[in-house]
Amino acid sequence: MSRTILAEPLTADAFAPFGDVLEVSGQPDKIINAGRCGRYHDRARLDFGPEGRAGISIFESRAVAFPVEVDLVERHPEGSQAFVSMTGHAFLVVVAPDEDGRPGTPQAFVAAPGQGINFHRGTWHGVLTPLHEPGLFAVVDRIGTTANLEEYRFETPYRVEPGQDAIETGPIRTA
Numbered sequence: 001m002s003r004t005i006l007a008e009p010l011t012a013d014a015f016a017p018f019g020d021v022l023e024v025s026g027q028p029d030k031i032i033n034a035g036r037c038g039r040y041h042d043r044a045r046l047d048f049g050p051e052g053r054a055g056i057s058i059f060e061s062r063a064v065a066f067p068v069e070v071d072l073v074e075r076h077p078e079g080s081q082a083f084v085s086m087t088g089h090a091f092l093v094v095v096a097p098d099e100d101g102r103p104g105t106p107q108a109f110v111a112a113p114g115q116g117i118n119f120h121r122g123t124w125h126g127v128l129t130p131l132h133e134p135g136l137f138a139v140v141d142r143i144g145t146t147a148n149l150e151e152y153r154f155e156t157p158y159r160v161e162p163g164q165d166a167i168e169t170g171p172i173r174t175a
């Protein structure tokens, strides 16, 4: 028996309690490269703790298809974690509020092509979940000597279905 949640489109406002959405939004903060490039400057709150350092790892993960069963979430108590698709495909993001040290009811979002995410330190989240192959991502997170990982397994899994507005199209297409 599982409980169903609907994945909604990822927006900065809806995701704000959990982290940052990495996307082109508003006007660029700086125009650089001889006017050819807009820089959307410093758009995520990164945190690697006093003992850790920033690292970029490459994740090559198998893609999944809806409905997606979520029976496990995790969090990183010592640092933030960012997922940046290297193929421009959509991916599923599952987060949950903390309720006295345990995850509450999860929320699911579909990150559209052109969106990445950065979980703030300690945010309960599902693991990297690509929706299209290849599931190739750059992951910016804490490198350190501790595990920096707390996992929680739900007694009853959640079944994530796409909400009607969730965007799943393939790679970003230039105009």
Ligand SMILES: NC(=O)N[C@@H](O)C(=O)O
Residues within 6 Å of the ligand: 074, 081, 125, 126, 127, 128
């Ligand atoms: N464990 C690991 O490196 N990845 C997870 O943290 C994840 O969120 O995918």
Ligand code: NI
Residues within 6 Å of the ligand: 074, 076, 081, 125, 127
């Ligand atoms: Ni993680």
